[in-house]
Structure formats: structure tokens, C-alpha cells
Amino acid sequence: MSNSNSLSQKGKAASENPMRIDLEVYFDAMDNIYHTKDNPTGTFPMNVAENQLCWEMLKEKMQGISGKEEIPDWVTSYGDSSGVLSFREAIASYYSDFLMNHTVDPETLALSVGATSVIEMTAFLLADPGDTAVIPAPSYPVYTGDIGVFPSIKRYDLQTHSDIGELKDGIPLQISQLEKAKKEIEASGSRFKMLILTSPDNPTGGIYSKEQQEEVADWCIANHIHLIVNEIYGLSLIDTEDPEVSGDYGKHLKFYSFGNLMNKKKSAYLHHWYSFSKDLGISGFRIGVVHTYNEDFIQAYKNVGLSHGISNHTQWLLQEVLNDKAFMNTYIDSYQKALNQSYKIVRSTLQKLALRYSPSHGSLFVWMDLSEFLQKKTQQGENDLWLKVYEETKILLTPSNGFGHKQKGLYRLVISSFKHDDLRVAMERFSKFVLQQRAEK
CATH class of the missing domain: 3.40.640.10 (Type I PLP-dependent aspartate aminotransferase-like (Major domain))
Known part of the structure; x- marks a missing residue:
């Protein structure tokens, strides 16, 4: 049984306001994630800022430590x-x-x-x-x-x-x-x-x-x-x-x-x-x-x-x-090379499509302008386009809701969510969507 009157004012506000508006769609996308062989029509959740580029290297290092080193008593x-x-x-x-x-x-x-x-x-x-x-x-x-x-x-x-x-x-x-x-x-x-x-x-x-x-x-x-x-x-x-x-x-x-x-x-x-x-x-x-x-x-x-x-x-x-220190040097060098490659894959797609974007100096993102596809230059118009991209491409971008900027039609894409071959598949889908929208115009 649910009764919001049983909560404090802060509790009531917490029950009514999700942490971010894209979480429900994100969990839906995570249940159907793309795999080149097992699920080639699957989703590309690229809205949450996670870095998947060099986890295998770090995982191997951590497993080695856990297998060889004795856990110190102060841990307990x-x-x-x-x-x-x-x-x-x-x-x-x-x-x-x-x-x-x-x-x-x-x-x-x-x-x-x-x-x-x-x-x-x-x-x-x-x-x-x-x-x-x-x-x-x-x-x-x-x-x-x-x-x-x-x-x-x-x-x-x-x-x-x-x-x-x-x-x-x-x-x-x-x-x-x-x-x-x-x-x-x-x-x-x-x-x-x-x-x-x-x-x-x-x-x-x-x-x-x-x-x-x-x-x-x-x-x-x-x-x-x-x-x-x-x-x-x-x-x-x-x-x-x-x-x-x-x-x-x-x-x-x-x-x-x-x-x-x-x-x-x-x-x-x-x-x-x-x-x-x-x-x-x-x-x-x-x-x-x-x-x-x-x-x-x-x-x-x-x-x-x-x-x-x-x-x-x-x-x-x-x-x-x-x-x-030797491992950390190797890791950081490998990671930065992988991140740069991810950025170039996304950037080259946006260049070919003549879409505007903010040139990145760092982070896991590309901030891009899709305003030409808005039906209305409103918050609702932005949300409608965000969902349309997801429904037609299975690519989940971060909606602009909450970023606090007045320019309409800007969206964030996380470039580090997928390995490079998979990222290229996502960009192919994205390109088809953009070209089709322009053709329909």
C-alpha cells in the first residue's frame, strides 16, 4: 500500500521526482543491448557517463592482486x-x-x-x-x-x-x-x-x-x-x-x-x-x-x-x-589512445552529416546540435526528438532536460560506452536516421 502522506516533505518530493528523466528508458535499453552476433538489432545506451574502453586491462590487474596478495587485517x-x-x-x-x-x-x-x-x-x-x-x-x-x-x-x-x-x-x-x-x-x-x-x-x-x-x-x-x-x-x-x-x-x-x-x-x-x-x-x-x-x-x-x-x-x-606506477602509466596511455579513437569515430560521422558539435578537449562526450529536426523548439519538442531517435535507431542519447542551457535541440552522446567496432555500427544507424529525416523534409 502506498501513501505519500506517510512521508516527510523531502520524502514526498523524492518519491515524485526521479533522479533523471532518462533512467526508465535506460533500463529498458540495458535489457536489449547490442551484440554483433547474439543481438544485432539491439540497443545502444549512450546516455550514461560510463567508460568501458579498458576495463579488461584493469580487471586482469585486480584479479592478479586478489589472487596473489594477502588481504591485510586492517580491512576488517x-x-x-x-x-x-x-x-x-x-x-x-x-x-x-x-x-x-x-x-x-x-x-x-x-x-x-x-x-x-x-x-x-x-x-x-x-x-x-x-x-x-x-x-x-x-x-x-x-x-x-x-x-x-x-x-x-x-x-x-x-x-x-x-x-x-x-x-x-x-x-x-x-x-x-x-x-x-x-x-x-x-x-x-x-x-x-x-x-x-x-x-x-x-x-x-x-x-x-x-x-x-x-x-x-x-x-x-x-x-x-x-x-x-x-x-x-x-x-x-x-x-x-x-x-x-x-x-x-x-x-x-x-x-x-x-x-x-x-x-x-x-x-x-x-x-x-x-x-x-x-x-x-x-x-x-x-x-x-x-x-x-x-x-x-x-x-x-x-x-x-x-x-x-x-x-x-x-x-x-x-x-x-x-x-x-608502471601499470598505471601503461593503462593511462592505452586508455587515452582508445578514447581518442572513439572521439574520432563519432566526430567523423558528424562531419560527414554536417551536424554542428562542440569540439571536445576532454570528457566522455560529444555535445551536438540536432535542432534542425525539432518539430517545436520547446522542452517537449526536445523530448519528442530524443524518443524518436531511440525508437528508430535504438540509440539512447542523453536528453537536454536539466542541463540548464537556453539553446534548444542540443543532445549529449557518450563516446566511451562501446568498443570501436560496435560504436561504428551505432554511428551507421545514426547516419541513416539523419539522412532519412532530411529526405522526409
């Missing part, structure tokens, strides 16, 4: 709720070797069960209910729930551009836009408490330059606003100098980790998010990391983070992987 005991020291040391070393150009202190790290948990905990500890987090649009739809459900923080979608064509030089975030947002938020009775940037970006694949980061960081520090940069795709980088794709970019930006700027400024208002879900393709392991020089924030995290703690066995297994 309670540990530091913000992550056991040996695992934080392994992550600090990984940061130093692969993400940031300096030595990272493990005492500046705190861990939780996945990126969602880290985002939720950060919002809870840095902002009060009713405060506002500003996020350049378009951006990850589930940020809304991550900062809103438990911390009760509002989301403000900052429009940094009006057309997808403005993204070839990176994300055009300007201080004047932040100043305008601050005035609007304060006029509404709220406080601009957090600015959340994702670099490489979800969904556009854009990155923020070193100069941009410095300018924005200085503004945030001066205004006592917490700047958090999410680098969950920090190693999922596209080779923008590859001759096949290099012509897409205006400025040839290089990825610059925000951790380097944090190390220089040591400000209590600068923070960094990461997770192993995307670069290592292990979203089911649930390992999220926050990096900060704010000692009070780290202490608060330790004091209230017990309910968000990661399994000790998971921490032990991954620290053994990370501590094998």
Missing part, C-alpha cells in the same frame, strides 16, 4: 571516515604523477562513496540551506539533486554563451557574468556561496585555461565565494593536435589542473573534486575525492563523514593498483 576494522591513510597516500601520489605538477599532501584529501557523495558533503559543509551554487550552463543535470536534496542548496544556471558555435575556444566564462549573477542572486534574497566548474566539461568537452582559472579564483577569494573545480575527467583528454581533429579548435588550449593553482594560493576558498569512476571506468567502485587546503573543512569532513565511508577492501584493492 573501522578506519578513518575520510579514507584510510595508506589509500590517501596512494591517491596523493597518483595526483602528483598524473594530474598535478607538484607533490600533494594526503592530509589535504578526504574520500567518500563516489563523486555524488563528495559533492553532497561539500555543499553541506560549505553552504547553508537556501544558499546558491552557480554553474555555467550547460552542465551535469544531477548536480541539482546532489547539492539540493540533502544540503538544500539552489542551482543557478549561468548562461555563458547563446550558441554552440561559441565553444571552439573553450568555455567563455567572464567575470562580468559572475558579477551579474551575484547581483541577481542577492536581489532574490539568497547568497552566491559556491561556483562549480567542470573541466573537462560535462557535456561540452570544454576546458578552462590557466589564465581563466586564475582570474576566477581571485574573484571568488575576494568575494568569499567557494570555487570548486570538478576534474572527474582530468585524464580523459582528447589529443587536439591530432591532424584529423586539430582544425576544429580556435585556440589550442592545454588542460591545466586546478590543483596546481590551489597549491600556489593555499586559499580556504578553493577546492578540487575527483573520482575514479570515469578515467578508470570503475563507477561501481564508488570512490570520490575532495582536495582542499581548508583544514577546518577537512576536519568537518572527518567528523560527519562516517555514513559516506568507502569499503576498506575497495580502498586496499585500488591502492595496490595505483601503487604499481
Whole structure:
């Protein structure tokens, strides 16, 4: 028997609002997934940000560790709720070797069960209910729930551009836009408490330059606003100098980790998010990391983070992987080559079809413009086209609902969900759909 009156107001809202609108269709697609021999007419769920490109390599490594290494006794005991020291040391070393150009202190790290948990905990500890987090649009739809459900923080979608064509030089975030947002938020009775940037970006694949980061960081520090940069795709980088794709970019930006700027400024208002879900393709392991020089924030995290703690066995297994530097070098090199190939397969299809897209500097996505096929330039029109693509091609894109951008007809495609041969099949289906729609016009 169901009775929503038995729930709290937050419970009632949770029962009525799905985490994301595409989940029901996603589970339908996962029950009928494409296989070249066993199910050649099957589906291509390409809406959830998962990386399947090099799992076999990582799986073999983990199975080797589990078969040869003795599980330490500390795995069965309670540990530091913000992550056991040996695992934080392994992550600090990984940061130093692969993400940031300096030595990272493990005492500046705190861990939780996945990126969602880290985002939720950060919002809870840095902002009060009713405060506002500003996020350049378009951006990850589930940020809304991550900062809103438990911390009760509002989301403000900052429009940094009006057309997808403005993204070839990176994300055009300007201080004047932040100043305008601050005035609007304060006029509404709220406080601009957090600015959340994702670099490489979800969904556009854009990155923020070193100069941009410095300018924005200085503004945030001066205004006592917490700047958090999410680098969950920090190693999922596209080779923008590859001759096949290099012509897409205006400025040839290089990825610059925000951790380097944090190390220089040591400000209590600068923070960094990461997770192993995307670069290592292990979203089911649930390992999220926050990096900060704010000692009070780290202490608060330790004091209230017990309910968000990661399994000790998971921490032990991954620290053994990370501590094998030769393996990690090989893995990252193999993964980036595979990701680049995936990007080129999708990009070449869009080029042949003369469809507009945001040139990607990194991430697992292509953000593309299908507005020419909209019956109506409305939210309902976008949803109708999204379902039409799925019904006619069995390719499930991410609908634009929740990304927060005003331009209509943009969709996200996950390029890392399938191996290259299967991805080519999906792109063939997609091409036929586009050509047929144009012919019917």
C-alpha cells in the first residue's frame, strides 16, 4: 500500500521526482543491448557517463592482486571516515604523477562513496540551506539533486554563451557574468556561496585555461565565494593536435589542473573534486575525492563523514593498483589512445552529416546540435526528438532536460560506452536516421 502522506516533505518530493528523466528508458535499453552476433538489432545506451574502453586491462590487474596478495587485517576494522591513510597516500601520489605538477599532501584529501557523495558533503559543509551554487550552463543535470536534496542548496544556471558555435575556444566564462549573477542572486534574497566548474566539461568537452582559472579564483577569494573545480575527467583528454581533429579548435588550449593553482594560493576558498569512476571506468567502485587546503573543512569532513565511508577492501584493492606506477602509466596511455579513437569515430560521422558539435578537449562526450529536426523548439519538442531517435535507431542519447542551457535541440552522446567496432555500427544507424529525416523534409 502506498501513501505519500506517510512521508516527510523531502520524502514526498523524492518519491515524485526521479533522479533523471532518462533512467526508465535506460533500463529498458540495458535489457536489449547490442551484440554483433547474439543481438544485432539491439540497443545502444549512450546516455550514461560510463567508460568501458579498458576495463579488461584493469580487471586482469585486480584479479592478479586478489589472487596473489594477502588481504591485510586492517580491512576488517573501522578506519578513518575520510579514507584510510595508506589509500590517501596512494591517491596523493597518483595526483602528483598524473594530474598535478607538484607533490600533494594526503592530509589535504578526504574520500567518500563516489563523486555524488563528495559533492553532497561539500555543499553541506560549505553552504547553508537556501544558499546558491552557480554553474555555467550547460552542465551535469544531477548536480541539482546532489547539492539540493540533502544540503538544500539552489542551482543557478549561468548562461555563458547563446550558441554552440561559441565553444571552439573553450568555455567563455567572464567575470562580468559572475558579477551579474551575484547581483541577481542577492536581489532574490539568497547568497552566491559556491561556483562549480567542470573541466573537462560535462557535456561540452570544454576546458578552462590557466589564465581563466586564475582570474576566477581571485574573484571568488575576494568575494568569499567557494570555487570548486570538478576534474572527474582530468585524464580523459582528447589529443587536439591530432591532424584529423586539430582544425576544429580556435585556440589550442592545454588542460591545466586546478590543483596546481590551489597549491600556489593555499586559499580556504578553493577546492578540487575527483573520482575514479570515469578515467578508470570503475563507477561501481564508488570512490570520490575532495582536495582542499581548508583544514577546518577537512576536519568537518572527518567528523560527519562516517555514513559516506568507502569499503576498506575497495580502498586496499585500488591502492595496490595505483601503487604499481608502471601499470598505471601503461593503462593511462592505452586508455587515452582508445578514447581518442572513439572521439574520432563519432566526430567523423558528424562531419560527414554536417551536424554542428562542440569540439571536445576532454570528457566522455560529444555535445551536438540536432535542432534542425525539432518539430517545436520547446522542452517537449526536445523530448519528442530524443524518443524518436531511440525508437528508430535504438540509440539512447542523453536528453537536454536539466542541463540548464537556453539553446534548444542540443543532445549529449557518450563516446566511451562501446568498443570501436560496435560504436561504428551505432554511428551507421545514426547516419541513416539523419539522412532519412532530411529526405522526409
